[in-house]
Amino acid sequence: MTGETRRPGPAGAFRIGRVLGAGIFVRPGLVVMGAALVLLLGPRFERSGTDDPYLVAFALIVALYVSVLLHEIAHVVVARSYGMDVASVTLHLLGGETLIEGESRSARQELLTAGSGPLASLLVGLAALGVAGAAGDGTASTVWWSIGWVNVIVAGFNLLPGLPLDGGRVLRAIIWAVTGRELTGIRVAAWIGRVAAVAATVFGAVRAAAGGAAGYLDLAVAGLVSVFLWQGASQALRVADRAGRIESLVASRLAVDVDDRDTSDLPRLPSDLGGVALLRAITRVPADTYLLVDPDGHDVGLLRRDDLSDAYREGSP
Known part of the structure; x- marks a missing residue:
């Protein structure tokens, strides 16, 4: 029997399905938050004279979570259209996260992949507001109105120009396109x-x-948002630092003289290799020392693996 291998999801999350090959996972905190919101919203619908107020509150929360899922699915669709592998979509306390394996190959790809989620939320929000307007007064209108404005707010918040938000990725793509420096x-x-x-x-x-x-509730929510933003931004800076160290590695800059050493048994590498290409080359042919050659095949010098490791740790050749 053949089938697609199911990759493990995030620790502590449980699977609820799949979309376009990506597993859909939910963290327990989302369920707890959903139950708390139903308990908070139920009395409000009850005061408005709504029949089955807690059922209405439950339907509203489910609809909002579906909206978050649609936001993440938009990321999945665009990423997959570029041939990128999407490992999972996880719904959590502050929204959702789409785990895309690999980096965007161009600023345009990054821009469209990042912007697709907020665009989806905005479209869902505008559609829900349209339905609310057509529904007139009553519970149905209130529910659709809530769904609409929450999605519009989610779209706006996600477009704030800071990582790890989608707006941060959009800004990253714009700067990348303008400067050529991702x-x-x-x-x-x-x-x-x-x-x-x-x-x-x-x-x-x-x-x-x-x-x-209400003020202390705002403080608790703001605290969660702050932790989420700070951790995501810090992770992005660590990734940029590692990528910068790799980018700074150029074989010719690390070359040492050949002297009188016998180089006949040494693996050969182009002297102009650098960055990720250089690391891939030495991974394919492991050795302690390599002979660097120019495009004409002439010896340029020796590259020692230890020197390469030291250059990476120091951040510059």
């Missing part, structure tokens, strides 16, 4: 993400200082 885009968007994390903390503190239960 790492510059990552670093700028990541630092904006850190600033946004601090701003969220300050906002929550101000709301809490205003007093009342």
